[in-house]
Amino acid sequence: MFRVVILLMFTYLFFYLHMSGNISKYINMKYSFLTNSMIYALFFLTIVEGIRWYLSEKKSEKDGDCHVCHHDQPHAIKKPALGKSIKRMVSYTMIILPALTGVLLPVATLDSKLVNAKGFQFPALEDGADRYGMHQILNPDMSQFMGKDGFLDLVHKEFKSYKGKEHITLTDEDYLKGLEVIYNFSGEFVGKSITMKGFSYNGPGIDGNQIFLFRFGIIHCIADSGVFGMLIEFPDQVQIPNDQWYQVTGTVDTMYYQPFKMKIPILKVTDYKIIEQPKDAYVYRNSF
Template sequence: MVRFFILIGFAFMFFMLHYTGDINKYINMKYAYLSISAVVIMGFLGVVEFVRFSRKQAAEEKQAALAEEHQSAHDQHDHSDCDSCHANEHNHEHHHDHDHGHSHEEPNKLKRYLGYAVLFVPIFTGLFFPAYALDSSFVKAKGFSFPTFEQNAEQNPGNHQFLKPDSSIFYNKDDYKEVAQRELEEFVNQPVIKLTEADYLKGMEAIYNDPAAFMNKTIAFDGFAYKGTQVDGGHYFVFRFGFIHCVADSGVFGMLADFPKGTQLADDDWVHVSGKLTWELYQPFKQTIPVLKVTEWSKIDAPKDPYVYRS
């Protein structure tokens, strides 16, 4: 019966994540069909487990009733001496089996119950713990890094999760070259490159893959400001949190922006920025990186869904 509660618990947890809309804080919604499938499959398996348990319980009750009926019929005969003999033999065998069972079954039961307890933890947290949207405090805690243009994600595991989107680890080398070239052509010929929520990660990846092709082009996008401790003057990072597939490969993506003199922003202020792409030497990374020279900007309200997803 415990397995029934586990299966139904997981199905209900995923259902509630979809119902409340919090599922987008865990996965790229392009793959939402997988979690919906999980709800259906685990719900079905839960019903199967309930039917199996009910049939087993009914069979045990029927067997117990037959045993009781047989015992009643047996007690009507006067076989006290024989019964005493059989009882002694039965007690001896039962004692032996009882001792034997304790030596093997108890540890197995303990392991099984511990396993069940572990499975209940994600159900409990998923149902009762709030799903918070990430903000600049995540950046402060984790920091971010920027691999050199000659390095790829395989040489810098985890670095693709910050600042520069990098989906190359999900392709073989030749296939990724084709994807990167196709996406470069999609953006590079636009007179003004406006990165929307739908193509934010794809556009950022195209820009970082070949920044020279975008130099002096006008680029516009939305994001939250982050000053940190490593930039000065009117420089702020403008970020979006994004998922390539799910929260396991989520990260903070965007670029350094050089705002007009006198601009004052607080961390987590949402802004719309537009400007020309240039180069600057960023000392903490010890390399030259693409920087947006902001010509126009404005504060905006935080979007209902602060995340962007890889299309």
């Protein structure tokens, strides 16, 4: 019976995540067909396990009736050992807990607090770290997920769709792709106009008229998520709190950023406005 309940709970968990839209906070939605398939698979397994449990109960009742017919006193039912019962209870609790928390606890949208918690630094500076386990900052670097030759072919191919444009708008659909092109060919975009939106973050080593504009992005799933965006510079001194959402338009330039010890693109703002947080605050890598 416990197996039926567990399978039913996980079926409901995946169904709830899809119906509420919260599944997009865990995976890149290009893989949503996998979790959709999981709903049907779990529901089917729930039915199968339910039938098995029902037949088992009927068999136990039949065996019990046979014992009563052939003996004056029924045999005592042997109870499982206490240690085995405790182990089973702990195992079921550990399995059920993720399903309960997934439904009952609210799903938080990642913000600047996570940037502070992870640390603000480029993966390239994390000597000796496992490159597949690192978080990413600013530049969505797909070279971590594919071979060097494949990455170079990809980024040059994507560069062609932006080459020659005087103004580029980074939409939710091409935000990560566009940023990666800009970071890899920053010299080609100097003087070009870009419009983008994101939440503010007061990073280290910036002037009083500068701030980072970020979006949390998911490459495959939440495990490889990163915070991506650009350093932006206002004409005058500004005091902007973290997590304020803006849409900005500006001109691309480059600067040497001391904390990263490297040159990065910077967007010199010509127009900006405060906006509401989008319904889906995350962006996804939709092309490889």
